[in-house]
Amino acid sequence: MCGRFSLKNSRDEVEAALGALIPDDFPPRYNIAPTQPILIVMPSETVRPVGSNRPDRAGHLVRWGFVPSWVKDPNARAPIFNIRSETAAEKNSFKAALSHRRVLVPASGFYEWRRNGSNRAQPYWIRPRHGGVIAFGALMETWSGADGSQIDTAGILTTGANEALSLIHHRMPVVVVPEDYARWMDCKHYLPREVADIMQPAPDDLFEAIPVSDLVNKVSNTSPDVQLPVSADLTATATRPKKAGKKTGADDDSGNGQLSMF
DNA sequence: CCAGACGTTGTT
DNA sequence: GTCTGG
DNA sequence: CCAGACGTTGTT
DNA sequence: GTCTGG
Numbered sequence: 001m002c003g004r005f006s007l008k009n010s011r012d013e014v015e016a017a018l019g020a021l022i023p024d025d026f027p028p029r030y031n032i033a034p035t036q037p038i039l040i041v042m043p044s045e046t047v048r049p050v051g052s053n054r055p056d057r058a059g060h061l062v063r064w065g066f067v068p069s070w071v072k073d074p075n076a077r078a079p080i081f082n083i084r085s086e087t088a089a090e091k092n093s094f095k096a097a098l099s100h101r102r103v104l105v106p107a108s109g110f111y112e113w114r115r116n117g118s119n120r121a122q123p124y125w126i127r128p129r130h131g132g133v134i135a136f137g138a139l140m141e142t143w144s145g146a147d148g149s150q151i152d153t154a155g156i157l158t159t160g161a162n163e164a165l166s167l168i169h170h171r172m173p174v175v176v177v178p179e180d181y182a183r184w185m186d187c188k189h190y191l192p193r194e195v196a197d198i199m200q201p202a203p204d205d206l207f208e209a210i211p212v213s214d215l216v217n218k219v220s221n222t223s224p225d226v227q228l229p230v231s232a233d234l235t236a237t238a239t240r241p242k243k244a245g246k247k248t249g250a251d252d253d254s255g256n257g258q259l260s261m262f
Numbered sequence: 263c264c265a266g267a268c269g270t271t272g273t274t
Numbered sequence: 275g276t277c278t279g280g
Numbered sequence: 281c282c283a284g285a286c287g288t289t290g291t292t
Numbered sequence: 293g294t295c296t297g298g
Binding site: 002003004005033034081111112113121123214217219220 | 281282283
Binding site: 003066068070071077078079080081082083084091092093094115155158170171 | 267268269270271272273
């Protein structure tokens with residue numbers, strides 16, 4: 001799913017990674033939650049002078065929680081912070097944005113909560129093994145109020161978890177690789193079906209998952225401490241809930257609890 | 263034709 | 275706004 | 281995503 | 293349980 005993430009790289013790193021001009025005020029953020037402002041990157045709206053060296057992409061802050069343009073009262077609805085990539089093309093709410101407003105959301109990594117039976121959810125900090133900035137595929141929309149006010153919003157696309165992350169959760173954000181940035185955001189030349197291949201689970205070896213304390217659960221905890229590893233890990237918690245109602249034996253994760261990819 | 267929905271997650 | 279259901 | 285609230289009256 | 297807030 002991706003209902004919480006972090007962007008702690010410097011402004012310069014993000015500009016270099018995305019090839020975009022990023023706004024000045026740019027503190028590291030360790031615990032970004034739905035409804036908060038998030039950075040999106042999209043093609044610049046202004047025409048560049050010929051021969052300009054300036055990036056032709058720009059970052060903007062928008063509200064995390066996609067609001068379809070036809071909604072009357074954006075605050076009366078639960079924010080749509082994730083959008084299923086498998087069905088986005090068929091949904092009224094997302095069709096236009098998938099055709100015309102495909103954007104990227106720069107991130108340093110994201111969080112997933114692993115639930116195990118009745119046990120408490122264990123949060124994991126999931127980051128690229130070799131660091132750097134990643135980019136989630138996202139859709140942007142501008143909501144217009146009756147009074148002429150406007151709110152820019154975005155939702156992060158999701159797909160099935162890759163094999164490595166499926167031990168933690170069954171969904172994951174769409175991660176766009178740098179070679180696909182231009183095609184993803186070029187809505188003038190590429191139709192949704194021509195970018196469908198981008199909305200796939202990331203390779204198994206891209207991420208590492210680090211169990212962290214539940215400090216991250218609380219949105220008001222915004223210090224780097226939310227990413228401190230804890231000893232509790234998949235091995236310790238990957239046991240079947242004791243009083244399982246049925247005994248399938250096939251599709252659970254009990255095994256030996258071992259996680260080769262971590 | 264008009265009315266009504268329009269989303270994701272996880273859990274049962 | 276646009277689609278589905280009746 | 282998780283955390284936290286979830287209510288009214290009257291009085292100051 | 294269900295909704296709102298971040």
